[in-house]
Amino acid sequence: MKKAVLSPIAMAVMLAACQPDSTSNTNTDQQKITQQETAQQTNDIVNTNPLLTQSSAPFGVPEFSKIKIEHYEPAFEFAIAKNKQQIDDIANSTETPTFENTIESMEKSGQALNHVTTVFYALNGTDTSKEMQSIAKKMSPRLSALNDDIYLNAKLFSRVKAVYEQKDQLDLRADQQTLLDDSYQSFVRGGANLNDADKATLRDLNGQLSKLSVQFGENLLAETNAFELVIDNKEDLAGLPDDIIAAAAVTATERGHDGTWVFTTHRPSKNPFLTYAENRELRKALYEGYIQRGDNDNANANDNKKLASKIASLRYQKAQLLGYKTYANFVLEKAMAKTPENVYGLLDQVWPAALAQAKKEAADMQDMIDAEGGDFTLAAYDWWYYAEKIRKARYDLDAEQTKxxxxxxxxxxxxxxxxxxxxxxxxxxxxxxxxxxxxxxxxxxxxxxxxxxxxxxxxxxxxxxxxxxxxxxxxxxxxxxxxxxxxxxxxxxxxxxxxxxxxxxxxxxxxxxxxxxxxxxxxxxxxxxxxxxxxxxxxxxxxxxxxxxxxxxxxxxxxxxxxxxxxxxxxxxxxxxxxxxxxxxAGKFNQGFATTEYMAAALLDMKWHTLETATEQDADAFEKAAMDEIGLIPEITPRYRTGYFSHIFAGGYASGYYGxxxxxxxxxxxxxxxxxxxxxxxxxxxxxxxxxxxxxxxxxxxxxxxxxxxxxxxxxxxxxxxxxxxxxxxxxxxxx
The missing domain is CATH 1.10.1370.40 (Neurolysin; domain 3)
Incomplete structure (x- = not known):
């Protein structure tokens, strides 16, 4: 008979559940054997998985060479189960709730999981692979569910609330007071006061959001890597510095285009090309390749427009469920700004002056184009090129001089x-x-x-x-x-x-x-x-x-x-x-452009997250309406368009890019x-x-x-x- 093999998480849960119980002595010999086998299997995982063992490297730096792709899932499974047990122990304690046995104990829990997630997501951002991306998709909703398990745990919240309600009588340091306040608010903001039906809805929303955010980032990476501008005529490199040309030749070889030059939408390649390349049509091709990322209606499912709209809708629903007018109201409660009105108050002070300056800069560029006999109107893909020409003419400063x-x-x-x-x-x-x-x-x-x-x-x-x-x-x-x-x-x-x-x-x-x-x-x-x-x-x-x-x-x-x-x-x-x-x-040169393109993105972020409807938007139409409303000139594109705005749709800056x-x-x-x-x-x-x-x-x-x-x-x-x-x-x- 084939011996059943338990998953790591099942083993860890069973091990925790099978600890001696002083009120019962009914374990059979077979149960004792099962406990021993389970304990041994769990120990084997802990002792052989480099993500769960103490590093012997200097300073305890992770021993990266020992970590293999097959180590991640078992490590996640074990660490999640261990964290669950730690939280359950705190929630089910019969001791009177205190700062030490509740708030501080929660802070100390989850160290194994913290280590596993830290290492995994660090490497997924710096040296990812298809296998790691697959694990990220699988684990993201699991981690979201664990977070919900903690903040929707009624027993645990009752203990936290009991400590919080006596905070004025506790002799706490400033950092302890902050930890207590933040812990209580995290439970409230995490849905602890919701009824059971709403808690279930919140779990579903959080699970969907975690999956969609991972997919957004994965799509963007694929889009960024997919685009290439292949140049096989040396004359089309006119204006480009020698080191940029040499780098493009290396990129071409790496991508299987020997004897040509390849430019990509990665900034070290894109920015110098837009700044120095004399060929206007090629500048346009590369620029549009950059700004259309996530907005190509791809058959290969890398398009991010619907994902962004869905994320914004789910965030609004979450905010409503928790009692907030918009998702921005929910987020900004914990920010320095506190409210969307305060954010707009700052942006409204800066935007008119920045836009006015940007218009002057655009007029200067158009004057240069006309003076050179150019029979065209300044476009967004011209801005870097003519800004550099004006900088050189006005300040006798060429960026290549400084490099x-x-x-x-x-x-x-x-x-x-x-x-x-x-x-x-x-x-x-x-x-x-x-x-x-x-x-x-x-x-x-x-x-x-x-x-x-x-x-x-x-x-x-x-x-x-x-x-x-x-x-x-x-x-x-x-x-x-x-x-x-x-x-x-x-x-x-x-x-x-x-x-x-x-x-x-x-x-x-x-x-x-x-x-x-x-x-x-x-x-x-x-x-x-x-x-x-x-x-x-x-x-x-x-x-x-x-x-x-x-x-x-x-x-x-x-x-x-x-x-x-x-x-x-x-x-x-x-x-x-x-x-x-x-x-x-030249320090203040082109600041109209720099401030305007940044603020346009910040305002786009705020528009997405001050939506007062769960109706999913047509992302392109929504973005255009938002930019038209603030009067953004066509010569400038927001620093981040919706399709590649990973800060807010795949990162932690939602309602915060203004920061x-x-x-x-x-x-x-x-x-x-x-x-x-x-x-x-x-x-x-x-x-x-x-x-x-x-x-x-x-x-x-x-x-x-x-x-x-x-x-x-x-x-x-x-x-x-x-x-x-x-x-x-x-x-x-x-x-x-």
Whole structure:
């Protein structure tokens, strides 16, 4: 007779259920044997699965080389079952509910699952495969269901509520008070107060949303990788820099088009082509390939329009079920902005000035086209090309002039220099720490006293197995809740072109600025000094979390910092002051476009999530109506159209994409202090570290910001920085 093999989750559940019961002694010998076999099978899984065993690598970094595709599902199954049992133990406890045995116990539960999900989703974003995508589809609804199992557990909620109702009598630290408040609100927002029928509906909505979000991201990756512009006539490369041409030749070989040049919709390929290629029709082809991603009515099911509409409909239904007017109202309750009206209040202050400036910029470009004898009207796919020509003519600044001074390695060293000057933090490369991909470089991080404080990984090159964009995340967050200070493992991911031959990767000024930006997130994760895992690092509202990263960009523009790292990759010459002056003079150039294309996307996000109907929309018609309503000019496309707006449909930025400009208010206001006191003033740097970088989400961010700044942030520094105010307007705002 063939022996039955239990699934890992069934084994774990049975093992938990078969613990000795003091009220019953009726187990038969056969039941005891079954328990022993089940326990042994479970132990075998735990002891042989690298996702469930303690890493022996330095700093406990995951041993990536040992992790195989077949390890993920058993690890998920076991960790989910273990987390369920931990939650049930808390919910069914006969002890009087306390902060320690309820709130803190919940915070400490699920460590195995946290590790498995962290590793899996990190690798699914940076080095995915069809097999991993299949697992993501399978596990996403399972994790959503587990989340519902927790927040819809009536017994557990009654214990949380009992502690919450006595919070004023408890002697809690500020971070404990925050944890208690957040825990209670999470249950309420998770549906704990709903009746049974509505709880079932909520479970269904959450399950559908989790599946659709995964599918949206998978479709977008497929669309991005599928498009290619193959050029077989060298004359069609006119205007393009040599390094971009060389990179396109490498891409062509990799894609099986030897002897040609291939350009893709990945930004390191797309952006320089749109900026320098003289062939207007080819610019149009590549641009439309980019903006039509997810909007091609594909027979291969990669179209995202219906997915986006369905997601928006389900989110509205969820918000209604939980008692909110719209999904944006639901999300923003936990943000700095609090309400959609406050978001629109900020956007409405910036949008008119940004649009007016963009129209002036468009008129300047049309004048250049006419002066050159061009018999055509400026189109969206012309903008980068003519903006670069005007920049060169007006400021004598060609982006290609700056690239030799911004090699990738040197720019990273510039970031390290800045961190050391500000906070005494240093970085030492380590080759003995596991890497999840050969592109990764790994550094041990030391504080100013020489104490090792964490691990920092960089993953900079574009590849088809990596999703687009740039981000920071962690394989392990800093925390102290188990009695020791656990050091963080932080990583930055970007998508720069690969080096060609022996030549270094040279960055545009914007690409170098992005490296500083993402490091701003990383340094917050590395300098984190909190107790509870859910509060450390970048555990902050969406409209505040971008603040430290945006502040970091400011140092790159400073001559003192540029002099340290911006050196010609061939001659070693420091970037000339004349070139720095040109960069700074051009700092407000094209800001109408940059602000407008970003804000158009932010407003599109808000439109989708302030819908007051569950009726699924025609995505193209909806988007056009939204852009027509705000008066977006045809020469500009939103930075993200619906079909490839992964931030809001496959990420965590739904009703939150405006957060970049909201965070910009804190950034600009903070830079006022550094500008006045000195960019490396130690008192200012230490205050910023203590009240912003180290604290994470331990308290209301506005309280912590006021401790650092001594006041609420002002809006005028942001508008002044972007060149969106006249002298009279600026003066009036300063006097308010």
């Amino acid at each position: 030799p001074y911004f090699s990738l390695d040197a720019t990273r060293e510039g970031v390290f220099y800045t961190a050391e000057k500000l906070w005494g933090v240093t970085f030492k490369e380590r080759d003995d720490i596991p890497k999840y991909h050969p592109d990764v470089r790994t550094f041990e991080v030391f504080d100013k006293g020489g104490e090792s404080i964490g691990v920092y990984m960089t993953d900079y090159y574009v590849r088809e197995s990596k999703r687009g964009g740039a981000w920071m995340n962690s394989y392990r967050k800093q925390q102290k809740m188990f009695g020791e200070n656990v050091k963080p493992i932080i990583y930055n991911v970007l998508n720069y072109p690969r080096p060609v031959g022996d030549a270094p990767v040279l960055l545009t000024f914007d690409q170098a600025s992005t490296l500083f930006h993402e490091f701003g997130h990383a340094i917050q994760g590395l300098l984190s000094d909190g107790y509870y895992q859910s509060q450390t690092g970048t555990s902050l509202p969406r409209d505040y979390v971008e603040y430290p990263s945006q502040v970091m960009e400011n140092w790159m523009m400073e001559p003192e910092v540029l002099a340290q790292f911006a050196k010609h990759y061939q001659t070693g010459e420091v970037i000339p002051k004349t070139l720095i002056d040109k960069i700074q003079a 970049y400009i909201w965070s910009n208010i804190y950034d600009a206001d903070t830079w006022q202090v550094f500008s006045q006191n000195g960019i490396f003033d130690q008192e200012t740097a230490n205050g910023y570290r203590e009240h912003v970088l180290e604290t994470g989400g331990t308290e209301d961010p506005m309280i912590m910001y006021r401790r650092f700044r001594g006041q609420d942030p002002k809006v005028w520094p942001l508008l002044e920085r972007r060149g969106l105010l006249s002298e009279e307007q600026l003066k009036a705002m300063k006097e308010q």
